[in-house]
Amino acid sequence: MIPDIPILVVEDDPAVRQGIVDVLEYAGYRTLEAPDGHVGMEMALKANYRLLLLDLVMPGPSGFEILQALKKKRPGQAVIILSARGEENDRVRGLTTGADDYVVKPFSMxxxxxxxxxxxxxxxxxxxxxxxxxxxxxxxxxRRRQLAFPDRREDLSDKEAELLRYLLDANGRIVSREEILRQLWGLDPEKTETRTIDMHIMHLRTKLGDKEQAYLKTIRGKGYQLTS
Structure with a gap:
């Protein structure tokens, strides 16, 4: 049985969208739907999902515009483009803009x-x-959720370990509080007021021995950055 993985389908053709949704749900996935570029852009940037299936040509922002916005706000987001435009230039543009795959319509389910x-x-x-x-x-x-230094060891909570791993994987990129809330806590930042991120960052700094914020930095108005 496939785990409960959420997939966002952004497709303006109702019949095609419904067919995709039906097949995905029959296979065990959970789906979210957007019928045009306007809703698609909002959900792509704010919803909680693991994979985006994205049409290119639709009312409102195009698939390429959504990809560009994702590249800035949710880098690394998994995306498959679904398009009738199979020209090489479109495929190259889609893949270089951040898509993981490009499927040309019509395709079999x-x-x-x-x-x-x-x-x-x-x-x-x-x-x-x-x-x-x-x-x-x-x-x-x-695996042990433990920091090791020459003179001491520090245990990490599950969330502290997740947060530290996420910041390490960012490779020096500034990560916003909104991204952390969405990706690690599964919360909508616009509907959530919480100090939990600040508390976890503070605890990580203490365990890293980084009282001066030399490594785990707060970038005012932008988020957090872990440097080596």
Missing amino acids: KELLARVDAVLRRTCERAAPSDERAVPGGTVDF
């Missing part, structure tokens, strides 16, 4: 499911780094 499975497997592997990673002055063992 069997092929689509195979592409969905392949992209989810790749992105899952992409997000599953080594259990042991370097941190400033020491190492972290994610």
Whole structure:
């Protein structure tokens, strides 16, 4: 049985969209739907999902515009483009803009499911780094959820470990509070007021021995950045 993985389908043709949704749900996935570029843009940036199936040509913002917005706000988001435009330039543009795959219409549902499975497997592997990673002055063992330094060890809570891994995977990129809330806590930032991110960042700094914020920095108005 496939885990309860949410997939967002942005497609303006109701018959095509319903067909995709039916097949995905029959296969065990959970679906979200957007009927045009306007709703698609909003859901693509704010909804909680693992994979986006994205049409290119539709009313409102195009698929390329949605991809560009995702590249800025949710880098690394898994995307499969679904389009009748099979020209090489469109395929290259889609893949270089951030899509993981490009499926040309008309396609069989069997092929689509195979592409969905392949992209989810790749992105899952992409997000599953080594259990042991370097941190400033020491190492972290994610299996044991423990920081190790020459003179001490610090245990991490599940969420502290998740947050530290996420910041390490960002490779120096500034990560916003909104992104952390959405990706790690599964919460809508616009409907949530919480200090939990600040508390977890504070605890991580203490355990990293980073009282001066030399490594785990708060970038005013933007978010957090972990540097080596």
